[in-house]
Amino acid sequence: MDFALSQEQAAVRDLCRDFAREVVTPAAEELDREHKFGYDIVRQMGELGLFGLPFSEQYGGAGADFLSLCLAIEEISRADAGVGITLEAAVCLGAAPIHDFGTEEQKQAWLPDLLSGKKLWAFGLTEPHAGSDAGATKTRAELRDGEWVVNGAKQFITNCGTDSYRKLGWHSSDTHPLSFEDCRVPEANLLGTRGGGYRQFLHTLMGGRIAIAALSVGVAQACLDASLAYAKERHAFGAPISKQQSIQFKLADMAMETELARTMVHKAATAYHHGTGETSDEVRMLAAMSKLYASETSKRAADQAVQIHGGYGFMEDYPVARYWRDVKVNEIGEGTSEVQRMLIARLLGL
Ligand SMILES: Cc1cc2nc3c(=O)[nH]c(=O)nc-3n(C[C@H](O)[C@H](O)[C@H](O)COP(=O)(O)OP(=O)(O)OC[C@H]3O[C@@H](n4cnc5c(N)ncnc54)[C@H](O)[C@@H]3O)c2cc1C
Structure with a gap:
């Protein structure tokens, strides 16, 4: 068993980390405050090939694996989860069904624009009176x-x-x-087989859940980054608060849970990649577990990040307030935590 990233995977992660640091992070506060969609950021992500990462080169994709996409989503979400979900939904929910279920003509007609980020497609399952159900x-x-x-x-x-x-x-x-x-x-x-839409929806959500887990890991990491830096500079009782054991324990738990969630994402993404087409119970279980664990980890991390920042954590001057507002939906979108627990219980034979 090899837990190391391949050279290609590490290259995608580093590219996205640099892009997130140089382009997304400086814009994140304003996009959040002004409720603005980052058109220019999306255009640049398209030029970097992020929308085509896990798809075949013959349609304009990069031919990378699903873990590479998850690494990209983690890094982008570490800077701004709103931009992260834009990438996640465009790839896993918009383009993936066409790639997985489209005819050759449909793929030739639609994928090139989607994989280059020129168009973003949506996935409409939820209705006013039907979400989990x-x-x-x-x-x-x-x-x-x-x-x-x-x-x-x-x-x-x-x-x-x-x-x-x-x-x-x-x-x-x-x-x-x-x-x-x-x-x-x-x-x-018509996409896929007539009458097969529900099965296709469920298949599509499998990849989406793993990707939401990756997004959650990105925000949890951002919470840890911000809290570590703040704890070293904030003084109370004559010393940095990082010298307080209670703060150290919070940071230690955040680091451990973030790493655990990341490891689950890597395992689930790798299993999903190898099992694409036929989804096994093992992949279903890993997708549900990684989504559930990572989303709840991100919520705990954001909560602790605000706590470590004290009153400043409640102010929008620090990014942790945004992280705290952003993480709640991780436990709702693409299957709530309750739904993930139901799936896990069902797969346990209950
Ligand atoms: C920002 C955002 C973006 C979204 N993007 C998309 C998208 O692109 N495409 C799309 O199709 N949907 C999207 N959604 C919808 C999302 O997937 C649904 O909100 C989610 O699946 C929950 O459905 P619901 O809101 O109808 O809640 P409900 O299903 O009404 O659930 C309400 C509560 O009841 C619980 N519950 C329901 N049934 C059970 C049960 N049997 N046992 C125990 N508890 C239960 C739920 O867990 C939840 O806590 C998005 C949602 C948000 C907030």
Whole structure:
């Protein structure tokens, strides 16, 4: 068993770490404050090839593995989780279904623009009255005169750009509702097999969950970075607070849990990559566990980061306030923590 990254994986991580430090971090506070979508950052991520990382070169992808994508998402999210989710949703939820289930013609027609970041596609599963209970969705497509006629509504959809929500966090990401009234789609645009949509949705969410785990690790690492630096410079009772054992224990727990979550992501991403196509129970279990553990780790880390910063942690002058607002949704999107526990219990035979 080799836990070391390959040269290619390390190169992707380093490229994204540098890009995040030089481009995303300096913009993050303003994007958050102004609720702005980082168009220029997305354009640059497209030029770096991040949207095509795990896809075949024949469609404009980089031919890298799924772990490389997770490393990229971790590094970008360490700077701004809103930008991280933009990348995650565009790749895992927008482009992946076409790559995995599209016909050759559909892939040739749509993937090049998606893999270069010129277009971002969305994945609309959630509806106003059906989220966790995905089987209860009501949107319908009827085949009439050679066209699919779609009626229904979708809720909280990332990267779909219409009317906007006011959100607790992820201010630099785009989240919108969608509604379809006799929306006509050419018959040839059906993705995958007729009647197979639900199975395809579940397959798509598998990769998405591992990627959300990677995003969570990025924010947990950011919390640790900020807290370590602050604890060394903040003095109380004549010494840096980092000399207090209670602060040291918080930092030690954050470091340990972040590393554990990262290790789970690497294992899940590697298993998912090798099992693409047929998803085994082992991959399902790893996806659910890594998403659950990493998202809850990021929440604990953000909570402790604010605590270590004291009153300043409650102010927007320090990034930990943003991390604290951003992490909550990690436990909700792409399957809530309750849903992940249900999946794990089911896979345990319960
Ligand atoms: C910022 C943001 C971006 C999003 N992006 C997308 C996207 O791009 N595409 C998309 O399709 N969706 C997206 N979502 C939706 C997200 O996936 C759903 O919010 C999530 O799946 C939960 O569904 P819900 O909000 O309907 O909550 P509900 O399903 O109504 O759940 C409410 C609560 O009840 C619990 N619960 C429900 N059923 C059970 C049960 N059987 N046992 C125990 N507890 C249960 C849940 O865990 C939760 O705590 C996004 C959401 C947000 C906030």
